[in-house]
Amino acid sequence: MDRETRYEDSHVSIGSFVLESGEELPHVELAYERVGPSDAPVILVCHALTGNQFTIGEDEPGWWKGLIGKGKYVDTSEFQIVTFNVLGGCNGSTGPCSINPTTGLAYQADFPFISVRDMVHSQKQALEQLGIHHLHAVIGGSLGGMQVLEWGILYPECMDHLVPLAVTPSLSAYGIAYNSISRFAITKDPEWKEGYYNLEKPPAAGLATARMIGMISYRTDDMFQKKFGRKVKGNPGESHTETTYDVESYLHYQGNKLVGRFDANSYLYLLKAMDMHDISRGRDSIAKAAKLIQPNVLAISFKGDLIYPPHELEKMFSLESMAHFYIVDTKFGHDGFLVEFDKWGPLIKQQLKETLKI
The missing domain is CATH 3.40.50.1820 (Alpha/Beta hydrolase fold, catalytic domain)
Structure with a gap:
């Protein structure tokens, strides 16, 4: 029992x-x-x-x-x-x-x-x-x-x-490189404000981009190809800025989802702790x-x-x-x-x- x-x-x-x-x-x-x-x-x-x-x-x-x-x-x-x-x-x-x-x-x-x-x-x-x-x-x-x-x-x-x-x-240097790109995305967001941003208006675009970068590194190219391939949501070539492919929608979804539950400063502090891991x-x-x-x-x-x-x-x-x-x-x-x-x-x-x- x-x-x-x-x-x-x-x-x-x-x-x-x-x-x-x-x-x-x-x-x-x-x-x-x-x-x-x-x-x-x-x-x-x-x-x-x-x-x-x-x-x-x-x-x-x-x-x-x-x-x-x-x-x-x-x-x-x-x-x-x-x-x-x-x-x-x-x-x-x-x-x-x-x-x-x-x-x-x-x-x-x-x-x-x-x-x-x-x-x-x-x-x-x-x-x-x-x-x-x-x-x-x-x-x-x-x-x-x-x-x-x-x-x-x-x-x-x-x-x-x-x-x-x-x-x-x-x-590894490879891991640190990915983290560096994520940091760049967050700290170059106009809402970053040197880390003293309005908590009601965080650097959302930068954090979402950082998450998208991470998602690419977490899985293999085989998995991306198997799951998404070249499936489209719109008309390819219709616009150079619109989200067209399924893989783009997936990354955007994951990025925006993180923004809703995670703080940009915490993300940066934890990334730097990972960089220092040795x-x-x-x-x-x-x-x-x-x-x-x-x-x-x-x-x-x-x-x-x-x-x-x-x-x-x-x-x-x-x-x-x-x-x-x-x-x-x-x-x-x-x-x-x-x-x-x-x-x-x-x-x-x-x-x-x-x-x-x-």
């Missing part, structure tokens, strides 16, 4: 918080979702760039609903799932939209720089406030995968398993950093991932005895960690059974 599964959507305060840069935020809150039996082993899920704390969701399905839930690959009747909106985010955690107690106004561009390590340290303090001192696993993809790797290095004794997906030990920073080398990881590792990459090429993650864990590495055959590229759960969900389910005592 399943134990009672609770759902919690709340905030936790960790007080003042000193960032890796040395700057101090006087009051930090992290918004979180907590699902599962209160006495079950805890799994921390770390979200990607435009994700949030709603991994599972209650009134609306969460972003990893195909992987996590009652009776799914990560079973919420067996595990307690906790997800935080990252520090610097815009879904309830302290970030650029939060009120600066010094000025009484939103931080906006005055918000200090944050790193992936800052995100992890803040989550560790938040977990302690929630009475959680040990994790069965830490799981996440993309920016979430960056957090997973840092969790394993910064707090190697705090979890039994690490599951990084669709990530590399450092962001587990060897201050640790001599990737190999030496990897040796600091103690828990069992299941590392998963996705074929055709342009931003996070599989061979980089494979190389990182190739010499680690407690690590398993898999490449998922998919046409979705980087977005593979958000779809086709039947291809890789069983791997995670099996990994989580190890060391499990329920």
